[in-house]
Amino acid sequence: MTQISACINKKNITIIVFSLKLSISSFTSTTIPIHRHFSLQSFQETCPNNDQHPKPMLKSTSRHQQEQTMVSLVKSSTHKPHLLQIQAHLTRSSLLQNPKFSLLFLSSLCSSRDLRYARLFFSQIKNPSSSHYNTLIRAYSSSNSPKEAFFLYREMRQKGLKPDPISFSFVIKSCVKFRSVFCGLQVHGRIIREGFLSDCLLLTTLMEFYSSFASREDACKVFDEMSQKDTVAWNVLISCYLRNGRTRDVLMLFDKMKNEGVCEPDDVTCLLVTQACANLGALEFGEKAHRYIKERGYGTARNLSNSLISMYSRCGCLDKAYDVFKGIGEKNVISWSAMISGLAMNGFGRDAILAFEEMRRTGVIPDEQTFTGLLSACSHCGLVDEGMEFLNQMSKEFGIMPNIHHYGCVVDLLGRAGFLEQAYRVIISMKVKPDATIWRTLLGACRIHGHFTLGERVIEHLIELKAQEAGDYVLLLNIYSSTGNWEKVSELRKFLKEKGIQTTPGCSSIELKGIVHEFIVDDVSHPQKHEIYNKLDEINKQLKIAGYVAETTSELHDLDVEEKANALSYHSEKLALAFGVLVTQPGTTLRVTKNLRICIDCHNFAKFLSGVYNRQLIIRDRTRFHHFRDGHCSCNDYW
DNA sequence: ATAGGGTTAG
Known part of the structure; x- marks a missing residue:
């Protein structure tokens, strides 16, 4: 093992020698000695270039063996230069004309992550089969050019080749990735015509497609039409409800799953349900879900524990969040960040900072979200100096560039503390484009300090972003009224009435x-x-x-x-x-x-x-x- | 000797 890894950094040829030894040794019994100085050259010598004449028995066995060696060699190679050498050899021995071999080689190229080369190789294949297309489609669907997968799908259909359910599922996934409802709908239509509607996995992919485009009704329709539903299908349905804000229904579906008893909720279901409870602040239901998690033996799953920390924190139940946190054997950055944010949002800013220091002592490296929690802790408790220090520290010590959320916390921090102009300058000078939320944060600070000239400026920015909402005008209205600016109050009221702007009633x-x-x-x-x-x-x-x-x-x-x-x-x-x-x-x-x-x-x-x-x-x-x-x-x- | 599908923590 050490011998092999020691050679990785040397010339590619060395790597081939070792891979060959490895693959041969796995194909031969240990009693047969392996050539000491087996190299690519000697390998090439033993490979006949011309196989037009029938070979004697002995020769064909050895050829068969050599082909087997090539198969395992191709399978085990993901290194591009390495693959190029193999390709040269395969071309010489005309093995690449064999569709099975070209498919095998294509899939190796795909896993080498150089899709452009895979595509080039693909274009040289004379009559690519649907398997060839499928392999490339699969690779593109998880790449950063998912649209190619759809183009390939269209191309293969034009040639009269038929994608199978698995390929359809890759194509749908690509449509999700490059955000095209239109393409996805076309593919769905094709799936119906091909009659693949009894494939549970394919339909689950379709549900996920509709869910990702916020078409909850379509996702539900697919779900209802499924002849066989499994737990994953339920989970996708639940995640769809969660994503589209139908949080109450998530709880209902969880109960339904349990009561029907056909598809028992699994760890993923529990994860989604705890998130729903967190969004709703539904403590009682959250506790019920927690009991279920323990009953099912998921109590030690770290992802569930992390989610429970967040759930209890967001229900204002910090002691329970802390109990879960304590129970985690090996706390990762997510566990720590969840706890820090939990402390922060419940107003225990100092403790959040202490938790951060403790986290550092245990050797866990903070990430972006740890700092979001930390900065929000500072903003919720008015720790201006500490907050500014953390903002500095994150990029200098940890190389994390502040994102819009970090800046949002800082604007909140400065704004609430009354440093309104400074907060404004942060927004203007930050490297990321300000969004509506960050302007709204500043507007909130203007409301607290009754600063109507800046408030008006902020509204202008929101209007510029075409993001102004009724709530923003209400804030401005309150700024005017708190500063006794009654003329402006009635002026703004008139404006809102004329425009028919409806406000959200407090509830x-x-x-x-x-x-x-x-x-x-x-x-x-x-x-x-x-x-x-x-x-x-x-x-x-x-x-x-x-x-x-x-x-x-x-x-x-x-x-x-x-x-x-x-x-x-x-x-x-x-x-x-x-x-x-x-x-x-x-x-x-x-x-x-x-x-x-x-x-x-x-x-x-x-x-x-x-x-x-x-x-x-x-x-x-x-x-x-x-x-x-x-x-x-x-x-x-x-x- | 032939690629390969769906949900998921802060």
Whole structure:
């Protein structure tokens, strides 16, 4: 073994000698001595160039043996110069005219990763068979020029050659890769005409095709028409629902799989389900999935554990996330990054930094996403100096160039801390093109600090990107109203009304005993509305005694609400919290999920509520968690 | 002696 590897760096010819020895030795019994000085030359001498005349028995056996040697030689070669030499030899012995041999050689060329040469060789084959086409199609489908696979497919069909189901599946995969629905649809039509609709694997590929183009309905249709569904088909269906935002249905499908018992959920299913729970913040269901994972014996699978860390973190359940993390035998960069991000999004920035240092001590190398977690930890806790230091460190020490997410965290960090112009300069001077999200982050910071001239500039950038959304105008509206710019407020309102721009209503939900209760601004739809509003009045009185002052200049989530003070007292998160206080035992932790950012006033309200009513409150909004306890927030009041 | 398919962690 060492002998062979020692020769790899020498001339190619040496490598051939060794490969030959290797392949011959695997074909001959150990009692037959192997030539000591066997080389390409001596090999060529023993290979007859002319096989027009019938050979005596003995000769043909040796020829057969030589061909066998060539087969194993070609099979074991992926090194291009090496293959070129073999090709020269094969051409001389006219072995390449044999379709089987040319196919074998073509596949070796394909695995040598030089597809251009493989293609050149292919074009020299006189009558390429469908097998030849299939081999090349397969190679192109996983290359960085997947479109070639489709061209080859078309070419072979024009020649009247028929692709088999496996080749169809490669062609579909290529269409996914070069993002052409049109080509994929054509191929699907062909698959129907060829009658390959009972092939479960091929249909699964088709589902994946539709799923990747967000045509959930088409993917479902393919699934429904499958005569035999296996677990992978279910998984593709589930991943399709997950990708297209139908997260609730993922949970339903998981239950369905379990109940039907035909296709038991496997580790991949569990992975998808934990992701769905993370997206929904569905802690109870997540715990159920976790139990199932343990039951099925997947408890030690690291990818599942990593996903569970993220799930528990995103449900605001950091202790459980940490339990899973502790249980991982060998933590990799993904485990660490998941834990760091989990700490970050729950407001434990200092701990996230400590975790990072611990990770470094154990010798795990951080990557891009580790730094995303780390920088978001800094931005959520207002650690400006630390954050800027990490931004420096990542490229200098680890050679990781900051991407848009890293810059996004830095803009958030600087912006929240009030360094608005500096944040603006970061966006302008960064090497990547600013996207709508990063502008929106800055807009959020302008809202916090009531900086309307910069806010207007940011809106211009968003308009330039054709990415301006109703929510952006609402932010600007709030900037105007918080700075008392009432003229601009009515001007903007008029503009929005004229353009018919609809805003997303703020919506908060609270899960109690497995039932999700949803509230919107000034909600009157809940059956217990009277009790809820009474409770809210009572809470307001109590909090006022403790020193809470409603911030009347703040947040208008709904454009149609004209009376600010009124709307403020009935923001959806307040309703959800009041409902929680109303129906749970004192001391119970309340978990509220909000679709937009929590406003300053509600944040303040929650802080007082946690102290006065002695409740732990966990509010998850669009960007992060806010843990309230004893009148404080985990993010150190930092906005 | 002939290539070879589908889902999947932060």
